[in-house]
Amino acid sequence: xxxxxxxxxxxxxxxxxxxxxxxxxxxxxxxxxxxxxxxxxxxxxxxxxxxxxxxxxxxxxxxxxxxxxxxxxxxxxxxxxxxxxxxxxxxxxxxxxxxxxxxxxxxxxxxxxxxxxxxxxxxxxxxxxxxxxxxxxxxxxxxxxxxxxxxxxxxxxxxxxxxxxxxxxxxxxxxxxxxxxxxxxxxxxxxxxxxxxxxxxxxxxxxxxxxxxxxxxx
Amino acid sequence: xxxxxxxxxxxxxxxxxxxxxxxxxxxxxxxxxxxxxxxxxxxxxxxxxxxxxxxxxxxxxxxxxxxxxxxxxxxxxxxxxxxxxxxxxxxxxxxxxxxxxxxxxxxxxxxxxxxxxxxxxxxxxxxxxxxxxxxxxxxxxxxxxxxxxxxxxxxxxxxxxxxxxxxxxxxxxxxxxxxxxxxxxxxxxxxxxxxxxxxxxxxxxxxxxxxxxxxxxx
DNA sequence: ATTAAAATTTAGGCAAAGCTAAAAATATAT
DNA sequence: ATATATTTTTAGCTTTGCCTAAATTTTAAT
Numbered sequence: 072x073x074x075x076x077x078x079x080x081x082x083x084x085x086x087x088x089x090x091x092x093x094x095x096x097x098x099x100x101x102x103x104x105x106x107x108x109x110x111x112x113x114x115x116x117x118x119x120x121x122x123x124x125x126x127x128x129x130x131x132x133x134x135x136x137x138x139x140x141x142x143x144x145x146x147x148x149x150x151x152x153x154x155x156x157x158x159x160x161x162x163x164x165x166x167x168x169x170x171x172x173x174x175x176x177x178x179x180x181x182x183x184x185x186x187x188x189x190x191x192x193x194x195x196x197x198x199x200x201x202x203x204x205x206x207x208x209x210x211x212x213x214x215x216x217x218x219x220x221x222x223x224x225x226x227x228x229x230x231x232x233x234x235x236x237x238x239x240x241x242x243x244x245x246x247x248x249x250x251x252x253x254x255x256x257x258x259x260x261x262x263x264x265x266x267x268x269x270x271x272x273x274x275x276x277x278x279x280x281x282x283x284x285x286x287x288x289x
Numbered sequence: 290x291x292x293x294x295x296x297x298x299x300x301x302x303x304x305x306x307x308x309x310x311x312x313x314x315x316x317x318x319x320x321x322x323x324x325x326x327x328x329x330x331x332x333x334x335x336x337x338x339x340x341x342x343x344x345x346x347x348x349x350x351x352x353x354x355x356x357x358x359x360x361x362x363x364x365x366x367x368x369x370x371x372x373x374x375x376x377x378x379x380x381x382x383x384x385x386x387x388x389x390x391x392x393x394x395x396x397x398x399x400x401x402x403x404x405x406x407x408x409x410x411x412x413x414x415x416x417x418x419x420x421x422x423x424x425x426x427x428x429x430x431x432x433x434x435x436x437x438x439x440x441x442x443x444x445x446x447x448x449x450x451x452x453x454x455x456x457x458x459x460x461x462x463x464x465x466x467x468x469x470x471x472x473x474x475x476x477x478x479x480x481x482x483x484x485x486x487x488x489x490x491x492x493x494x495x496x497x498x499x500x501x502x503x504x505x506x507x
Numbered sequence: 508a509t510t511a512a513a514a515t516t517t518a519g520g521c522a523a524a525g526c527t528a529a530a531a532a533t534a535t536a537t
Numbered sequence: 538a539t540a541t542a543t544t545t546t547t548a549g550c551t552t553t554g555c556c557t558a559a560a561t562t563t564t565a566a567t
Binding site for chain 3: 331
């Protein structure tokens with residue numbers, strides 16, 4: 072049985088490992104969890120003894136198969152609860168993260184599987200991130216950043232890279248949401264600002280915004 | 290902000306205080322929480338310093354107004370989650386307690402009030418126990434034990450005194466649920482067993498069963 | 508190749524919440 | 538009323554997860 076804290080470390084290592092070949096550094100974990108490197112070292116030793124991570128002093132850590140599955144189950148719970156909060160309770164997508172951070176630690180497989188069924192087996196959370204199924208399988212949708220799309224191509228917004236409430240609230244303000252039709256009509260060479268058509272209105276966004284929106288071509 | 294453990298103590302003191310004038314003893318709390326008396330003394334001191342309980346050495350404890358409200362909010366959360374588990378996720382009434390014990394500690398007033406609305410402001414949990422509203426007010430339904438009802442009077446089952454899964458499963462087996470129409474047709478003087486008519490079937494139950502069923506006359 | 512900087516680990520401590528064993532206070536029984 | 542039993546508290550210890558400060562290892566720079 073994992074403690075609350077152990078679960079948070081596994082989840083964090085999982086997130087930091089995405090698209091990453093090397094081991095995850097102590098400092099990277101400390102930064103993400105907002106704790107001290109020395110605390111991370113302590114926890115790393117514990118997770119290593121439990122065989123949830125592979126660890127050699129000074130070499131960073133990677134998840135073992137068992138640790139990976141545990142991490143995916145936490146992510147699964149987190150994202151299913153987010154769907155619940157948005158779809159059933161009417162939370163907005165920028166409000167759900169913190170509550171889901173607590174809910175993800177509730178220990179009941181039956182609960183999470185019944186919740187999954189109640190929500191009709193969603194495959195994405197409110198930010199477009201994939202929800203692992205009960206076996207830990209993740210259906211990767213192919214998507215790219217808006218900043219990588221060529222001009223005059225119509226794409227659909229399918230996710231956000233940054234899901235801070237600041238960014239999400241900005242998107243709300245600009246009426247950009249999952250499913251929005253987006254077309255880059257122009258990129259200004261001077262400041263790299265993008266003129267884009269969102270559904271039926273035209274706005275200008277910075278490159279930073281374009282680099283945080285996932286879209287799919289279709 | 291209360292810790293998980295502090296919340297459990299407050300809730301326990303609340304439950305032990307129901308229909309109780311005197312202070313709650315250290316041993317009573319220890320028995321209910323399944324911990325040692327010395328641990329209870331430690332926690333009592335902490336809750337006393339936080340002014341959530343009134344405590345004098347060797348004299349037992351009572352909740353202060355603030356402690357009482359905090360306890361009611363935990364009970365509110367516990368019971369609302371139970372309703373959610375039964376009504377929305379399809380749990381049976383004997384399965385919900387342990388999961389609700391975890392869910393009751395999720396800290397978000399917004400969450401619980403939205404959940405309340407989603408469930409359409411239920412006033413009772415799946416065992417017939419009253420759900421405090423957002424202000425902590427509890428609507429007491431008047432009810433009595435089946436064992437206190439006279440023969441040949443038709444009553445409605447509105448709650449259970451014991452909500453152990455053993456008892457609840459027994460009730461399921463006997464097709465007794467909240468809302469069941471019950472009439473005592475006979476009490477056997479020799480062993481105090483009751484012959485009762487439940488909705489449309491007749492069964493015999495022991496006095497112990499009759500002493501754990503809440504009913505209302507109507 | 509050294510040296511300086513950065514990252515990581517170790518050592519030693521703290522607070523929360525539990526425990527055991529012993530001491531103190533209260534309650535009960537003769 | 539006194540002795541015994543029960544209850545409660547105190548003292549001191551453990552584990553978890555965090556911390557600071559110092560030591561060590563690795564990395565980067567000249």
